[in-house]
Amino acid sequence: MVYRIGGKALGSGIIALLLVGACATNARKAEELESRRTPLVYSELPPFPASVGHVDGTDFHFEQQLAPGVVHRFESTSTGPLTINTVIAELSRPDLRLEAEKGQRRIDGRESIPAMAARLATLGERPLVGINADFWMGMSVPVNMFVDEGMIWKAPWMDVTGTRQRAVFGFDENMNTFIGPPQWTANIVLENGTRLRIDEVNYQKDETRTIVNTWPVGHPPPVPDGFRSFVVRLDRPEWLPNVPVQGVIVDVDKVPDRPIRRDEAVVYTELPLPPQVATGRSVTLDARLGNLPGRIVGVTGGLPQIVKNGKPHVDGADERAAIRTDFLTTSHPRTAIGIRPGGEIVMVTVDGRQPGRSVGIDLFDLAEYMISLGCIDALNCDGGGSTTMVVNGQLANFPSDTSGARTVSTGLFLMRNAPLGRPNSLTILPRDVFLPTGSGLKLNLVAHDASGEMVPWNPQWQVVHRVGEEEYAQHAFTDSLDFRAETPGDKVVNVRLVGTNIHGRAIIRVADAQSVDFQPRNLLLQSGDAAPFRVEATHAEGTPFYAAFQPSGMDVPDFLEHDASRNIIQALAPGVGKIQAQHGDVTITANVAVDTVSKKLVKAFDTPPDGDSTEFLSLINMNTTATRVSHDTEIYQEGNASWALDYSMHRTGGASRVDVPVRVQLPEDALGVGVRVWGDGSGHWLRGELLDANENRFVIDFTTPGEGVSWKGEWRHVWTNFLRLTSIGIVDQPPMPPYTLDKVYLVEPNRSAKGDGMIRLDAVYSLTIPE
Numbered sequence: 001m002v003y004r005i006g007g008k009a010l011g012s013g014i015i016a017l018l019l020v021g022a023c024a025t026n027a028r029k030a031e032e033l034e035s036r037r038t039p040l041v042y043s044e045l046p047p048f049p050a051s052v053g054h055v056d057g058t059d060f061h062f063e064q065q066l067a068p069g070v071v072h073r074f075e076s077t078s079t080g081p082l083t084i085n086t087v088i089a090e091l092s093r094p095d096l097r098l099e100a101e102k103g104q105r106r107i108d109g110r111e112s113i114p115a116m117a118a119r120l121a122t123l124g125e126r127p128l129v130g131i132n133a134d135f136w137m138g139m140s141v142p143v144n145m146f147v148d149e150g151m152i153w154k155a156p157w158m159d160v161t162g163t164r165q166r167a168v169f170g171f172d173e174n175m176n177t178f179i180g181p182p183q184w185t186a187n188i189v190l191e192n193g194t195r196l197r198i199d200e201v202n203y204q205k206d207e208t209r210t211i212v213n214t215w216p217v218g219h220p221p222p223v224p225d226g227f228r229s230f231v232v233r234l235d236r237p238e239w240l241p242n243v244p245v246q247g248v249i250v251d252v253d254k255v256p257d258r259p260i261r262r263d264e265a266v267v268y269t270e271l272p273l274p275p276q277v278a279t280g281r282s283v284t285l286d287a288r289l290g291n292l293p294g295r296i297v298g299v300t301g302g303l304p305q306i307v308k309n310g311k312p313h314v315d316g317a318d319e320r321a322a323i324r325t326d327f328l329t330t331s332h333p334r335t336a337i338g339i340r341p342g343g344e345i346v347m348v349t350v351d352g353r354q355p356g357r358s359v360g361i362d363l364f365d366l367a368e369y370m371i372s373l374g375c376i377d378a379l380n381c382d383g384g385g386s387t388t389m390v391v392n393g394q395l396a397n398f399p400s401d402t403s404g405a406r407t408v409s410t411g412l413f414l415m416r417n418a419p420l421g422r423p424n425s426l427t428i429l430p431r432d433v434f435l436p437t438g439s440g441l442k443l444n445l446v447a448h449d450a451s452g453e454m455v456p457w458n459p460q461w462q463v464v465h466r467v468g469e470e471e472y473a474q475h476a477f478t479d480s481l482d483f484r485a486e487t488p489g490d491k492v493v494n495v496r497l498v499g500t501n502i503h504g505r506a507i508i509r510v511a512d513a514q515s516v517d518f519q520p521r522n523l524l525l526q527s528g529d530a531a532p533f534r535v536e537a538t539h540a541e542g543t544p545f546y547a548a549f550q551p552s553g554m555d556v557p558d559f560l561e562h563d564a565s566r567n568i569i570q571a572l573a574p575g576v577g578k579i580q581a582q583h584g585d586v587t588i589t590a591n592v593a594v595d596t597v598s599k600k601l602v603k604a605f606d607t608p609p610d611g612d613s614t615e616f617l618s619l620i621n622m623n624t625t626a627t628r629v630s631h632d633t634e635i636y637q638e639g640n641a642s643w644a645l646d647y648s649m650h651r652t653g654g655a656s657r658v659d660v661p662v663r664v665q666l667p668e669d670a671l672g673v674g675v676r677v678w679g680d681g682s683g684h685w686l687r688g689e690l691l692d693a694n695e696n697r698f699v700i701d702f703t704t705p706g707e708g709v710s711w712k713g714e715w716r717h718v719w720t721n722f723l724r725l726t727s728i729g730i731v732d733q734p735p736m737p738p739y740t741l742d743k744v745y746l747v748e749p750n751r752s753a754k755g756d757g758m759i760r761l762d763a764v765y766s767l768t769i770p771e
Contacts, residue, residue: 062431065452066128067416069093072391076358081544083358085389085396086373087129087347087414088340091175095418097125098171098345100133100148100298101411107153107202107216108139110407113388114395120413121393128453129414130390131335131347133169134301135382136409138749141203144168144301145182146410150238151262152287153216155201156182157301166319167305169337169379169412170241172294177339179305179377181319183290188212188267188283189244190276196269198287206654210269212285213260214239220255220266222752225652227268229255230277232285237262241289241296249281300410306367307338307378314363331360333387333400337412338375346373347414349389353400357544382408392446392454403530403568420456421449426463426495426504428481433546435485436513436537438584441546442564443481445495445504462498467491485510513537513545516583518590522769524671524721525571525594531723533562533569535581535588554581559594571595576770593769597719599674603664603764604639607631618659618743623648627658632760637676637715642762647746649756655749664764666739672767673741674719675702678760681712684748686759690725691742692735698725702744709746709759719767 063073069090076083089096099120103111111119117127134142145156145168157166165181186198188210199208202217204224213220215237223229231254232247239245247265252273255266265285277283289296304319306312314328333352339345348370352360361369363380370378385401386408399405427446435441445463447455465481468491483493491508519536537545556562559575569579574595581588608631609616619627626648636642649656666673677686685708688700702718703709725735741764748754 062429064427064448066391067096067418067453068451069096070128070414070416070452072129072396074396081358082361083351083398085349085391087389087391088344088373089129089347089414090342090344091171091177092343095416097175097415097417098177098298099125099127099413099415100146100300101130101413102142102146102148102153102216103140103407103409103411105149105216106218107141108218110136110140110409111411112405112407113390113411114393114405115407116411117390117393117413120415125415125417126453127390127413128392128416129347130388130411131337131349131381132386132388132406132408133335133337133381133410133412135303140409142301142409143303145170145184145299146301147241147296147299150240150297151214151216152201152239152241153214154203155186155198156184166301166303167379168299168301170289170291170296170299172292173297174294175343176292176294177343177345178291179337179339179379180291180308181305182299184241184288185290186285186287189286190274191282192274192276194274194276196271198285204268209271210267213266213268215260215262215264218259219257220260223255223268224270225751227270228273229253229266229268230273231255232265232267232283234263234265234285239265239285239287241287241299242293243295244284244286246282246284249277249279249283252277252279300412302337302379302381304363304380305377306336306363306380307370307375310371310376312364312367312371314367328363331362332383333358333360333385334363334366334383335381335387335389336366336370336378337381338370338373338378340374341376344374345414346370346375346378347389347412348373349387349397351387351398351400353384354398357398381412394444416453418451418453420453421451423447423455423497423500423502424450426497426502428493428495428504428506430546431506432509434509434511434539434543436516436539436545436583437485437488437510439485439535439537439545441483441485441508443483443493443506445480447497447502463495464498465493465495467493483508488512511539513583514540516586517588518579518581521590522671523569523590523592524597524767524769525569525592526721526724527571527573527595529571529594529721529723530563530568531571532567533579533590534567535583537583555579557592560592591769596770597672597674597767598770599717599765599767600667601638601763602666602766603662604641605636605643605762606639606641609643609660616661618661618745619657621650621653621656622658623650626756629660635678635760636762638763642678642760644758644760645746646758647756649748649754651751651754655747656754657745657747659743659745660761661743662741662761662764663743664741666737666741666766668737669768670722670737670739670766671769672719672721673700673739674717674765674767675741675744675761676715676717676763676765677702677709678715678762679709679711679713680757680759681710682755682757682759683708683710683753684746684755684757685709686718686744686746688744689742690722690735691740693738694736696735697742698735700725700741708748715762717763717765719765721767 072087101116103109113130117130120127146153171177187195200211231251233250234247334350336348351358388405389396425448429444493506495504516537557577559573561570571594576593579590632644633641686702690698
């Protein structure tokens with residue numbers, strides 16, 4: 001079956017390509033976007049063979065049965081362009097289950113989805129598919145509710161009024177699922193029936209009055225000022241929604257000087273302690289989640305719920321206060337989880353921010369897409385650089401982040417525990433791609449058993465292969481084949497497992513390139529950075545070449561490492577040099593520097609700040625009478641003055657912060673920004689905010705969190721490149737020049753570390769690569 005959109009044929013399968021289509025169910029959105037949209041068309045789920053591939057002009061798709069009841073499809077189109085990964089799984093099968101997973105198995109941990117999958121693979125069950133899940137806050141704590149490993153790790157997100165909640169995805173022990181705002185109540189029940197409402201789990205926010213800390217938090221955090229504490233020994237090392245757990249109080253106003261045990265809960269409360277809170281008295285931790293009646297074993301969050309009862313729900317009023325409009329309407333990489341009426345789940349990633357490969361979609365299109373797949377409910381997960389899908393332990397999508405798969409706070413995995421069979425088929429990946437003449441590509445071989453599940457390769461296996469009519473060549477298997485695009489034309493690659501009739505096949509299209517160049521041409525790095533770096537080629541047809549191709553030769557300085565499989569450059573040591581490659585008769589060059597910069601002065605702080613300093617500054621939890629900025633003409637580095645910031649922090653409340661507006665526009669060629677700072681050794685974090693051409697804001701870390709302003713009585717140049725920026729708010733998109741350093745600010749989130757002091761600011765620099 002073939003569908004046509006705008007006269008272009010599309011292959012049948014789970015997906016017919018998602019164009020930027022009409023959102024008929026949302027009149028406001030449809031009217032706004034009508035001029036650029038065409039109707040969405042989708043196909044039904046067909047019967048799938050073990051694996052198939054299809055080429056339609058410059059579009060192609062690959063689809064495979066990962067296991068009985070589990071189908072994966074990858075699709076790429078030059079229209080957009082877009083790349084989409086979709087998995088549909090039948091959770092009614094007894095050999096399948098879901099697993100919510102926390103980065104590094106800590107409440108404050110982050111870990112990439114591939115790393116989580118590798119860790120889960122050691123536990124006996126196999127992770128077939130994994131996607132990133134919830135957004136996260138400071139210290140990598142998930143924004144919304146999280147449940148895993150028999151424990152409630154975090155309570156649901158709720159605004160200060162207690163009325164607005166963000167939707168979650170959850171499942172019980174029988175793999176019944178739900179998506180929606182959590183119907184949550186949680187209490188500590190004392191012997192006489194008195195209930196202390198639990199406001200948070202393993203996390204403190206300003207309005208929190210009672211916190212329950214459990215083993216995922218590690219060592220108990222310091223008891224907040226004005227709070228009491230007590231320790232409960234639980235009857236069992238488990239606390240799940242809808243399954244109350246009893247315990248006995250073993251300590252009051254004394255927290256353990258060690259990690260919390262799995263059968264313990266450490267309670268902090270600002271409420272007066274009733275007499276029943278005493279050593280030896282019984283208590284019950286009772287958390288209820290009314291979305292499902294049974295034992296709920298997994299919950300993870302997202303934002304917003306984009307499909308509700310089979311209809312778009314992108315701008316639902318129940319979550320609206322937490323969402324910026326441009327987050328809904330701008331194309332970005334996206335991750336989503338959906339539920340179909342028959343008990344199946346749908347896991348989706350749409351790549352973005354990669355011109356020539358995939359530009360991403362907005363949430364209105366994503367909602368329509370999930371509905372087309374039969375979803376009655378769907379939840380948008382963290383996206384942007386976090387968007388990641390792993391299939392059988394390997395990256396299935398193309399993350400947009402600088403270092404490939406980003407470390408994230410939470411993930412969601414589809415697991416299988418059925419025994420593996422013997423190899424029954426071979427697949428060559430990537431397949432059906434377009435390469436420039438003279439380039440190379442590493443082709444990976446994947447074996448599947450009769451059910452379609454991937455079988456790990458045996459080092460003793462051998463394969464024979466041929467390209468076109470060339471003779472088979474036999475060699476020991478090393479998990480990949482090196483393909484060289486020697487001459488234009490369609491090249492058919494065949495492989496066979498020695499001693500069997502198991503074959504694999506792929507088509508590689510080869511054509512001459514009009515031009516070849518590096519992207520980017522200039523790289524300013526800091527030690528440890530991993531930056532995207534690839535060869536870009538153009539073709540007379542305007543068709544994008546497959547972005548993972550490699551030129552015929554590349555020379556990289558020894559202070560760098562080039563990972564060709566992920567198209568990244570890793571900074572190993574300080575240095576300045578050039579990356580060169582030969583492609584045919586053309587030599588291409590990129591300039592690179594690590595920990596070495598060329599500085600251009602753009603502001604010297606020679607003039608006094610505008611107006612009264614208390615009005616000029618922006619203060620949060622600061623003493624207004626003792627926090628001010630003055631013009632210092634005695635101690636400075638550039639020009640003839642500096643700004644002296646005297647500050648005094650409130651010892652209570654949340655984070656203390658003082659913003660100093662600088663509003664310096666940086667040149668177009670800026671690759672980083674630096675500030676000259678006279679330190680006071682306080683350890684407070686020094687940060688900045690960058691405003692880009694699209695008026696998006698990004699956080700700059702001028703000091704390392706946890707170390708802060710560590711130098712005292714001396715000047716230091718602190719700087720960062722633009723690879724290390726973090727977007728403010730939920731939107732996660734790369735900055736676009738020209739840039740403006742809007743403000744520099746000092747912040748301290750830890751109550752016990754708050755204090756008074758003075759730093760000086762002088763000399764904002766624009767940074768580039770040295771000549």
